[in-house]
Amino acid sequence: LLLLLRLGGTLGCASVEVGSPVVPLGSAVTASCSVRSRLCRGLQGGRARISWMLDNETVAGSQGCGGGDTEVSNLTLPQFNRTQAKLWCWVEWNGTKQRVGLAEIRAGYPPAKPSNLSCLLNLSDYGLTCRWQPGADSLLPTSVVLKCSTSRAPAVTGCTPQGGRSHCTVPRRLLQLYGQMEIWVAASNALGTAESERLRLDPMDVAQLEPPALRSIQSVPPQTDCVTLAWAVAPSSAHMELWCELRYRPPEDPNWVLVTGIVGQAGTAQCCGLLFGTPYLFQMRCRRHSARGHWSEWSAARNHTTHE
Amino acid sequence: LLLLLRLGGTLGCASVEVGSPVVPLGSAVTASCSVRSRLCRGLQGGRARISWMLDNETVAGSQGCGGGDTEVSNLTLPQFNRTQAKLWCWVEWNGTKQRVGLAEIRAGYPPAKPSNLSCLLNLSDYGLTCRWQPGADSLLPTSVVLKCSTSRAPAVTGCTPQGGRSHCTVPRRLLQLYGQMEIWVAASNALGTAESERLRLDPMDVAQLEPPALRSIQSVPPQTDCVTLAWAVAPSSAHMELWCELRYRPPEDPNWVLVTGIVGQAGTAQCCGLLFGTPYLFQMRCRRHSARGHWSEWSAARNHTTHE
Amino acid sequence: APLAELSGDQDFQLFLHKNLEFTRKIKGDVAALQRVVCDTFQLCKEEELLLVQQDLRITQVALEQCHRPGFQAEACFSQIRDGLHAYHSSLAAVLELLPSHAGLVETLQLDAANLSSNIQQQMEDLGLATVTFPAEDRGPLPAFSSRFQHQVGGFLILANFQRFLETAYRALRHLAR
Structure with a gap:
């Protein structure tokens, strides 16, 4: 009656593997689609004819035997220029084309180094608002946080910019007034991380009177x-x-x-x-x-x- | 000059008792201030001269012995007409007047019965917004909540009006669409409780198209x-x-x-x-x-x- | 009295008309979610997923008591009520799949639960044999072995739920004047 799903991780009728789901823009992407006829009810005995589609475009793979009753098709996209795409593996079955596997691929760049970091302390709520230049867009989901540390406490996340903005405000409780602090921006995505120069300051010295x-x-x-x-x-x-x-x-x-x-x-x-x-x-x-x-x-x- | 108050629960140098901290407006208020000279450093031996102030006005109490070294002054305010007041007990000590006890008194009425309860279902978020007439002001902190029950679930708080308003919105998750519900307003304060008439409705029947x-x-x-x-x-x-x-x-x-x-x-x-x-x-x-x-x-x- | 005899009863007719409208609403919301799955994951046609569907073995909620011939109103009502309860739980997998549409999925779960208890309440009001369900029947969330299987699972749950609602709708309409 209920949704009875195959529990655990056993492989299904087919699966798609990719070298990496996130690649530098313009680099090559390799993928393989393995179809285990024995596990695909209705496919037993016959050779599975595998084909590929990149989003809605057909792309050619090379099919061969993967040992036992497994058919494998390998695909190489020499220059992957989309920032995001779905790579579908299809199999012909009973005269119909069946979607049997999917790989979602993203492409972009490692995060650029944030620059021009500056901060101002607001004397009404003692929030420290910092701004910076994010640098070139990495085209990938990138997490950006403002880090701060004091001589007496390890680095913590001071604040997180919202909605892709390049500024945020460190709340009073994380500041060491009249003391030395280090503040910097840390950006990271699937292809790497980057940090801005470190700003050494006493929040009071950047007070906006x-x-x-x-x-x-x-x-x-x-x-x-x-x-x-x-x-x-x-x-x-x-x-x-x-x-x-x-x-x-x-x-x-x-x-x-x-x-x-x-x-x-x-x-x-x-x-x-x-x-x-x-x-x-x-x-x-x-x-x-x-x-x-x-x-x-x-x-x-x-x-x-x-x-x- | 510091107020001679003893920390913790043991009775201090003096204490004020009132019949009830919340009384119907215009009714009598009785209070007593007991001064235990033995526990008031500097007061040993001498008779404590007790006096009273209602906010900033002197009021006369009647002082007598409370047994042992305790002096007691009793006070009756025949008709308490303020909605809120501080009743201070003073003692003369080293030529100065000392505040030694306080009772905060409030006066008002039991909550009025809320009336004219009506509800409208908003079809964009399926929130049920109900409005009512609160009735006369009770002059006391009064908690007002909208209660709702269905045939299959006991009464729960549907919503709580904010900022003294007389309307609030029951969220979708507490509603039984196309089913029978009972909705009413419950008000309570220190002097009593009151409930509105119960509205029997199917939220869909009060949908605002x-x-x-x-x-x-x-x-x-x-x-x-x-x-x-x-x-x-x-x-x-x-x-x-x-x-x-x-x-x-x-x-x-x-x-x-x-x-x-x-x-x-x-x-x-x-x-x-x-x-x-x-x-x-x-x-x-x-x-x-x-x-x-x-x-x-x-x-x-x-x-x-x-x-x- | 068996349900069919009560067809003339005014309260029963009001119950039917109200919950026919409710079922139409739920069907509309399921269709909206199916469009989201199609737009988001390019999973739009069930006939493209017959092979992989066998992997997932997502069974339908059978409403054989609601089909003619042999339409058995009381048993059909019980099956609809039980099925709604089952889909209330299965939709958790869709909730996980579409976090940015959590509001719509949660509304769907609330509606499924409300319709199920409306039917339960009506059966009790009519004195019919009732099996009361534990309020929260949350089995362990299904574990998909890949994102693709999770997406296909979500697609199939919604497709099955739409068919289930279509059958339930026809059964209610059959009894309504």
């Missing part, structure tokens, strides 16, 4: 050509020693005036030499005092018109 | 006042015996002409008596032949101008 906020701008005191700006860093970098920059310009002037070396958390900064009665745009950005890591984006612009 | 599609409309043959419409049911109801209706009207005419009793899967329907050279709007809807369950929405309207 959130921009500071310009609170207010006032002239100081009314008759001078200076203004005082009140500013504050983003809460997520409140515990850091920062190095900030201010830039300002009249809206129509393409060139910014840059004030560097503003140190500290929150406070005020002063700019002098401004023209009177002129509208100015002000922006500020910061980065960690250790001069490692990236500048934050420029803050939202704030405008202020100096007094007459 | 997708509207049919009007494929084409042609005049038949050129000189008559009839048109033939070609229409098809939605794939999700391809296996159903359907009963359909057609309606049509000139755009500016508010009244529809209705053609009922169109039976069958896909085919054609004919309308006659149409005015010549007049633009008409056509729509169609269906429901299951067994007259059980809901009409589908009307199909997208299709217009056709009859020949001159």
